[in-house]
Amino acid sequence: MEPQNLTDVSEFLLLGLSEDPGLQPLLFGLFLSMYLITVTGNLLIILTVTSDSHLHTPMYFFLSNLSLADIGLISTTVPKMLVNIKTQSKSITYEGCLIQMTFFYLFGCLDDLLLTVMAYDRFVAICHPLHYTVIMNPRHCGLLVLVSFFISLFDFQVHISVVSQLTFCTDVEIPHFFCDPTQLFSLACSDTSINIILVYCIGVIFGGVPFSGILFSYSRIVSSILRVSSSGGKYKAFSTCASHLSVVCLFYGTGLGVYLSSAVSSSPRKYAVSSVMYTVVTPMLNPFIYSLRNRDIKRALLRLLSRTA
Numbered sequence: 001m002e003p004q005n006l007t008d009v010s011e012f013l014l015l016g017l018s019e020d021p022g023l024q025p026l027l028f029g030l031f032l033s034m035y036l037i038t039v040t041g042n043l044l045i046i047l048t049v050t051s052d053s054h055l056h057t058p059m060y061f062f063l064s065n066l067s068l069a070d071i072g073l074i075s076t077t078v079p080k081m082l083v084n085i086k087t088q089s090k091s092i093t094y095e096g097c098l099i100q101m102t103f104f105y106l107f108g109c110l111d112d113l114l115l116t117v118m119a120y121d122r123f124v125a126i127c128h129p130l131h132y133t134v135i136m137n138p139r140h141c142g143l144l145v146l147v148s149f150f151i152s153l154f155d156f157q158v159h160i161s162v163v164s165q166l167t168f169c170t171d172v173e174i175p176h177f178f179c180d181p182t183q184l185f186s187l188a189c190s191d192t193s194i195n196i197i198l199v200y201c202i203g204v205i206f207g208g209v210p211f212s213g214i215l216f217s218y219s220r221i222v223s224s225i226l227r228v229s230s231s232g233g234k235y236k237a238f239s240t241c242a243s244h245l246s247v248v249c250l251f252y253g254t255g256l257g258v259y260l261s262s263a264v265s266s267s268p269r270k271y272a273v274s275s276v277m278y279t280v281v282t283p284m285l286n287p288f289i290y291s292l293r294n295r296d297i298k299r300a301l302l303r304l305l306s307r308t309a
């Protein structure tokens with residue numbers, strides 16, 4: 001079978017989570033609800049932070065940017081899946097596939113880096129409280145977000161350049177609900193060993209280094225909290241990190257779970273189902289975690305709702 005160059009491939013077929021016609025209405029309703037909840041919840045976080053002067057602090061500035069990245073991440077994958085279910089079509093154009101991968105890696109990497117920046121913010125607040133306002137000034141905070149964005153741009157450009165080197169046979173069926181590069185590798189006719197090694201190296205750098213930064217920040221935070229003499233002081237210090245720590249555990253826990261499930265199970269469909277956790281569930285739960293575990297957010301939300309009522 002002669003390989004077909006990627007530039008000659010006009011479209012791919014996204015097989016989705018299930019090909020059972022009876023499950024399609026259920027999947028459509030479920031994912032539409034999750035998408036609307038995610039977008040509404042994260043928009044509420046952004047609106048609350050921007051409209052309440054009490055929340056004009058570095059921590060909530062980073063939180064609003066994280067909410068924006070979560071909206072971008074889920075909007076990259078779910079709307080196309082909903083359109084395909086509604087129109088009973090599985091196709092996605094070659095250009096659409098590349099665009100989807102572009103924004104998926106952009107917002108996924110941005111999520112990762114913003115969580116690292118938020119860990120650094122908590123580290124400075126707890127370990128260097130007297131210098132917090134000097135270190136985390138508005139210019140520095142804006143620079144951290146800008147650097148995170150440009151690193152994410154570099155990350156997706158590397159991934160797209162790797163995928164663009166692949167050659168495909170006639171089989172263009174992707175057993176996933178979005179264009180996942182690991183699934184594209186399995187469809188390639190050309191040798192993908194170097195591409196896979198490169199992708200894993202990139203994953204280690206852009207995933208492992210930020211996670212190491214988070215671990216380092218929290219090791220210093222825990223060390224500082226343990227030196228606090230009063231139990232009330234320890235609780236107050238830890239409570240400022242509880243929401244962020246919960247989101248970090250959810251983000252990396254689901255990502256690690258998907259990786260382990262793909263390593264244990266050889267079923268692409270099971271891998272696609274487990275991918276729902278970090279592409280859909282995590283962005284949906286983040287606003288709930290911050291609103292339910294954070295008194296400042298809850299009070300600001302109540303003030304916002306009372307003004308609009």
